[in-house]
Structures are given as structure tokens and as C-alpha cells.
Amino acid sequence: MTWQNTRVLVTGAGGFIGSHLVERLLGEGARVRAFVRYNGRGDVGHLGHLTREPCLEIVAGDLRDSHAVSEAVRGVDVVFHLGALIAIPYSYVHPREVVETNVTGTLNVLMAAREHKPARVVHTSTSEVYGTARRVPIDEEHPLQGQSPYSASKIGADKIAESFHLSFGLPVVTLRPFNTFGPRQSARAVIPTIITQALTRDVVELGDLTPTRDLTYITDTVDGFVRAATAEGVVGQTINLGNDDEISIGDLASKIIQLTGRQVKLVSTPERFRPTASEVRRLHADNRKAKAMLGWSPRVSLDDGLRATIAWIADHLDCYRPEQYAL
Secondary structure (H helix, E strand, O other), X not given: XXXXXXXXXXXXXXXXXXXXXXXXXXXXXXXEEEEEEOOOOOOOHHHHHOOOOOOEEEEEEOOOOHHHHHHHHOOOOEEEEOOOOOOHHHHHHOHHHHHHHHHHHHHHHHHHHHHHOOOEEEEEOOHHHHOOOOOOOEOOOOOOOOOOHHHHHHHHHHHHHHHHHHHHOOOEEEEEEOEEEOOOOOOOOHHHHHHHHHHHOOEEEEOOOOOEEOEEEHHHHXXXXXXXXXXXXXXXXXXXXXXXXXXXXXXXXXXXXXXXXXXXXXXXXXXXXXXXXXXXXXXXXXXHHHHHHHOOOOOOOHHHHHHHHHHHHHHOHHHOOOOOOOO
């Protein structure tokens, strides 16, 4: 498949992964409709970092509005559904909004796709649906565990996507990215939290330092999305995107501090801890299915990805508030 003049919808296009996916698709020659959440400021999120192109159409709305979603899906060939509320601490505070956006929003995308019939829908899941690993590496058959309202909402969204494939033959493929990082990521994620503090303060404050995460650089994750939209034999499948490796938060913070070249103290503060039973203790991806079905494997090393992310954040520190704990 060639992307030249292919009509594509990206929901969540103003977000971290979404904006990078839009950038990649535009570079491939696609005509991209970018669905962003409406706000009165006309803020298009990270799409503001991109050069506006004639092939980019930005549409503002809300995933919970079925009419807005249907109009966004109308006339496109491929749907990339990334739109979601993704901050775990925020889901503790506002679980209803998270469930309505992530579950009902996904239902609206799927119903619109059933009506307008794009060739493929790529639905975005998350490694958080697995909860703390019961076995490693975590394959796609690992049990699902709703350890936060956010992860529970994504389990619900995944199952609705599965049901639309099995019930109606909708051409859906579900991707489960593990912890993606890179330029433009918000401070609600751990790597920007560490980097911004390490660059501007004498102390890096984090919560629990012992959980492990499996980290993938943004360009690798985006490559997985592009491949999932075109690969044969993947409709109806759920596929992990991860590095098949893990690192503890404490070791990750020490590595980042070393890469910044600053003398910074690392401390664990109680107010940043998640509820004990809600914390996902260990994530380590099994990526064999992605390799076999998508021809995908991560190419950017952790150190190289961290260097690129540190450099970008250093140039955009005005986008962050290192002194605040971001929900």
C-alpha cells in the first residue's frame, strides 16, 4: 500500500504519539484529518509543533459526541484511533470522565467506522491493561487486570473493539504499546518528569523507584502503527509494541541524571506514590508477534532515545513546570 493521497483520520492527533504519527503520515504523502479535543483557545496540542500543510485538516470535537466522530470518520480510508484520557493519577480523581471518553469514545469511533466503512481501524490499547506481570515476558494472552480506572477503561475499549470485529466483521487491529517516550511527551509521564527536574533542580522527586517499565522510543512506536494499517493477516489481532526489556524507575532516573551531566540527588517522596494495589509493579513486553506479523522491531536504543529526548526538552523547558507534580 502507498500512503500517497490516502485519506486518514487520526483521533488524539494533538497528543504525544498522535502528533508524531500525523507527522510521519504527512511525510508519506497521506491526506490527514486530525481530530483534536475542542477548547476555547483553539489549542491544537502538539500539532502546533508541525508546519501546517495543505494535506492536514484539523477538526475539533469530543470523542463522546457521536455526531462529531461520525463526521470525522466519513470519507477516510484508514482510522487511527489514539484519542483517550491517559493519565493514571487523573483517573483516580475523575474516573467517570476517563471511562466516558475512553469507552464511549471508542464505541463512537467503531460505530462510525461500521457506518462509513474505512478499509482498516487501528485501535490503540496500552500495556497498562495487563497490570503487574504474572509472567514475563508479557505476551498478548496474558490476563487483563484493571488496576486503575484508566486501565479498566482501556480494557473495556479493547473488548468493544474485539466485539465489533467478531460481531460485524469490522476490520480492526489493536496495538498495545508499552511505555513510549520521546520529544513532546507531557510531564505526566515519568521520563519528562525526571528530565525536567534533572535539568533545572538539585533534587529529582519521584514516587516508588522499584517498578520496572519496558520503554520504546516514539519513532519505533509510530512505525508499528503505520505497519499495522497496511500489513496483511492482522485484522482481528491484538499486538504488543515493546522492546522486550525492562528497567526500574530508579535505574532509569540514575541513567537520565548521568546523561544530563549534572550532579542531582534522587529522592522518593510519599505524595508521588500510587495506591499500593494500583501500582503496576512490572512490565516487560513479548514482542515476537509484532516481529512475525508486522515485520516490526525497535531500532532506537534506550540511551540514544533518552539523549534525543533530553535535547528536545532542554530546548522546550518553557512547556514544562518541573516544580509541580502533574496529574
